Amino acid sequence: MTIPNSYRSGPDERGHFGVYGGRFVAETLMPLILDVEKAYREARADPAFEGEMRQQLKQYVGRPNPLYYAERLTQHLGGAKIYFKREELNHTGAHKINNCIGQILLARRMGKTRIIAETGAGQHGVATATVCALYDMPCVIYMGETDIARQAPNVFRMKLLGAEVRAVTSGAKTLKDAMNEALRDWVTNVADTFYIIGTAAGPHPYPTIVRDFQSIIGDEVRSQMQELEGRLPDSLIACVGGGSNAIGLFHPFLDEPTVKMVGVEAAGRGIDKGPLDHAASINGGRPGVLHGNRTYLLQDEDGQILEGHSISAGLDYPGVGPEHSWLHDSGRVEYSAATDAEALEAFQLCARTEGIIPALESAHGLAEVIKRAPTLPKDHLMVLCLSGRGDKDIFSVAQHLGVSL
Amino acid sequence: MSADLSADPISDGRIARRFASLKAEGRAGLITFITAGDPDAATGQALLDGLPAAGADLIELGMPFTDPMADGPAIQASSLRALAGGMSVRRTLELVRGFRTKDADTPIILMGYYNPIDSYGVDRFLADAKAAGVDGLIVVDLPPEEDDELCIPALKAGVSFVRLTTPTTDDQRLPAVLTNNSGFIYYVSIAGITGTASAANTAVDAAVARLKRHTALPVAVGFGIKTPAQAAEVARVADAAVVGSAIVTRLADGLDAGGKVRPGTVEDVLGFVRELAGGVRGARG
Numbered sequence: 001m002t003i004p005n006s007y008r009s010g011p012d013e014r015g016h017f018g019v020y021g022g023r024f025v026a027e028t029l030m031p032l033i034l035d036v037e038k039a040y041r042e043a044r045a046d047p048a049f050e051g052e053m054r055q056q057l058k059q060y061v062g063r064p065n066p067l068y069y070a071e072r073l074t075q076h077l078g079g080a081k082i083y084f085k086r087e088e089l090n091h092t093g094a095h096k097i098n099n100c101i102g103q104i105l106l107a108r109r110m111g112k113t114r115i116i117a118e119t120g121a122g123q124h125g126v127a128t129a130t131v132c133a134l135y136d137m138p139c140v141i142y143m144g145e146t147d148i149a150r151q152a153p154n155v156f157r158m159k160l161l162g163a164e165v166r167a168v169t170s171g172a173k174t175l176k177d178a179m180n181e182a183l184r185d186w187v188t189n190v191a192d193t194f195y196i197i198g199t200a201a202g203p204h205p206y207p208t209i210v211r212d213f214q215s216i217i218g219d220e221v222r223s224q225m226q227e228l229e230g231r232l233p234d235s236l237i238a239c240v241g242g243g244s245n246a247i248g249l250f251h252p253f254l255d256e257p258t259v260k261m262v263g264v265e266a267a268g269r270g271i272d273k274g275p276l277d278h279a280a281s282i283n284g285g286r287p288g289v290l291h292g293n294r295t296y297l298l299q300d301e302d303g304q305i306l307e308g309h310s311i312s313a314g315l316d317y318p319g320v321g322p323e324h325s326w327l328h329d330s331g332r333v334e335y336s337a338a339t340d341a342e343a344l345e346a347f348q349l350c351a352r353t354e355g356i357i358p359a360l361e362s363a364h365g366l367a368e369v370i371k372r373a374p375t376l377p378k379d380h381l382m383v384l385c386l387s388g389r390g391d392k393d394i395f396s397v398a399q400h401l402g403v404s405l
Numbered sequence: 406m407s408a409d410l411s412a413d414p415i416s417d418g419r420i421a422r423r424f425a426s427l428k429a430e431g432r433a434g435l436i437t438f439i440t441a442g443d444p445d446a447a448t449g450q451a452l453l454d455g456l457p458a459a460g461a462d463l464i465e466l467g468m469p470f471t472d473p474m475a476d477g478p479a480i481q482a483s484s485l486r487a488l489a490g491g492m493s494v495r496r497t498l499e500l501v502r503g504f505r506t507k508d509a510d511t512p513i514i515l516m517g518y519y520n521p522i523d524s525y526g527v528d529r530f531l532a533d534a535k536a537a538g539v540d541g542l543i544v545v546d547l548p549p550e551e552d553d554e555l556c557i558p559a560l561k562a563g564v565s566f567v568r569l570t571t572p573t574t575d576d577q578r579l580p581a582v583l584t585n586n587s588g589f590i591y592y593v594s595i596a597g598i599t600g601t602a603s604a605a606n607t608a609v610d611a612a613v614a615r616l617k618r619h620t621a622l623p624v625a626v627g628f629g630i631k632t633p634a635q636a637a638e639v640a641r642v643a644d645a646a647v648v649g650s651a652i653v654t655r656l657a658d659g660l661d662a663g664g665k666v667r668p669g670t671v672e673d674v675l676g677f678v679r680e681l682a683g684g685v686r687g688a689r690g
């Protein structure tokens with residue numbers, strides 16, 4: 001493999017990151033996807049768009065959020081100096097809103113009048129319902145029936161915000177099925193509807209759009225670390241579902257050879273337990289084509305998509321954003337995995353040592369911090385993307401710990 | 406208007422011959438869709454084998470996929486039934502091989518999504534499909550922008566690649582959609598998924614006329630055709646009418662609570678196909 005002279009130049013004009021990405025969609029959607037691409041390019045060149053987005057991220061979302069030195073956790077682990085990028089302090093409690101603000105501004109610019117989205121944990125659904133309330137647009141959220149059951153608080157939040165939550169009963173009734181159903185809605189309502197995809201996956205240009213809107217995470221870390229420590233961080237760690245918080249943290253640093261990056265997939269009950277026991281597409285899957293892009297997928301030998309499992313509803317997606325697949329193959333980013341049990345352990349440790357209840361998704365990243373930090377010197381600067389807060393997860397965590405609320 | 410009334414790059418195959426004979430008869434064709442192996446391989450084979458005598462002029466055979474993003478509930482359910490019954494790409498090709506021992510002339514077009522083909526391996530798939538007697542492919546999630554993946558290799562292998570054009574395919578885009586299209590052009594008459602609304606006749610008439618100005622290929626129209634009368638309406642103006650969800654639903658109605666075929670179901674479905682064929686054949690009479 002030839003080493004690219006930049007890891008930040010992708011995708012090419014057809015939406016490929018190496019062999020990954022692309023635009024594998026039905027013809028009905030193709031003209032629309034080309035429109036989105038054009039509108040996005042124009043928006044990024046328009047200072048007014050950038051201005052409104054920055055304004056909303058500051059006044060409404062509450063950015064910049066802190067890069068916080070997790071001193072007690074650092075002491076507890078006794079190695080690397082650990083920082084948390086506090087995405088959980090954003091309005092709505094996760095990084096998802098960064099992307100939603102950008103995409104709804106794009107939708108408005110394109111004259112669209114109706115918003116749809118898919119959601120797994122409900123964080124993206126809540127963020128989408130929130131921006132739709134803010135901009136007074138009707139909003140339909142597709143959510144698998146299984147996820148509706150395990151994320152009840154977020155379902156109610158979305159409804160309070162005025163969204164219609166449609167239960168998806170096809171397949172395993174989780175995130176991938178919600179995405180199928182959102183795509184079906186989109187094909188049927190192409191003229192007036194904008195699909196706010198919640199992670200750095202889907203057909204080109206979505207992986208790029210979502211990455212760009214989430215890159216504010218890494219951009220802020222860069223300047224905050226400069227201010228706090230006068231240098232670049234040594235390692236960056238983030239959980240990977242579809243990969244939006246991870247790519248947002250990583251992307252601004254990809255061309256800094258001293259910065260090590262680790263994406264953490266969901267190992268569920270264990271990757272070696274079998275293909276239905278985890279949601280680690282890179283570690284336990286192989287490349288294929290789903291939801292508009294070529295990427296690592298959980299699939300059987302016939303190319304049928306498998307249902308992943310994770311304790312975390314936001315990570316059990318059978319694919320991953322195409323840029324991550326490419327960053328994996330090129331060796332620039334390491335992809336590891338954390339089990340349900342490790343995430344639960346990390347979840348509790350974070351609550352007790354730092355007084356922060358993290359999202360179960362983020363707890364997967366934290367599990368990796370727990371494994372790595374003790375082996376590293378005290379001057380090693382490690383950043384974890386604390387992608388969301390865990391209020392939504394307390395019911396399912398209680399259940400796993402055998403506590404009835 | 407378009408200068409390039411593109412001819413079929415694969416002009417000597419079963420598809421071209423079938424449309425030529427339909428033209429000679431002065432009528433439109435009926436294209437029937439069923440999912441391969443729904444709900445089991447034996448039923449799938451019996452249905453497939455019975456379609457030509459029931460009046461199907463061309464056959465679209467669905468390759469089941471777990472995530473049929475462009476399909477409505479009827480075909481989604483049918484795909485899942487077939488997968489539960491053990492259907493796979495290899496077994497789908499076996500059904501075609503079985504069919505070809507009895508019927509050398511009726512074109513078979515495999516319809517599905519790209520991942521199972523990609524997983525099987527494009528070159529191996531094309532060689533095996535060709536050898537089994539497959540004439541064409543419709544792959545929903547491969548727009549012209551991804552022609553290098555399968556379309557170009559298919560044409561090289563002598564397998565037609567049939568594209569979907571839709572109400573959203575505008576004049577600017579149409580030439581790109583028609584390039585490398587082979588066999589016939591499939592007009593999806595609604596912006597939507599299979600098995601839902603049907604298009605207004607006037608809109609279909611205009612769309613077919615527009616396509617005819619751009620291509621010399623036959624035009625088939627599908628999505629939303631549920632009854633013999635609707636099929637007849639389409640058959641007045643198009644070269645073929647495609648019926649899928651209605652047939653698949655008829656099959657689903659013949660399954661018992663455990664998903665097994667009740668006696669007489671295959672005959673009932675073929676009877677429905679006969680009614681559809683009656684509609685299509687009488688359309689211009």
Ligand SMILES: Cc1ncc(COP(=O)(O)O)c(C=O)c1O
Pocket residue numbers: 094095120121122123124198199200239240241242243244245246313314315359361362387388389
């Ligand atoms: C808090 C949080 N973190 C992470 C994720 C995973 O998504 P991604 O990999 O796109 O960041 C989710 C998804 O719902 C989430 O809610």
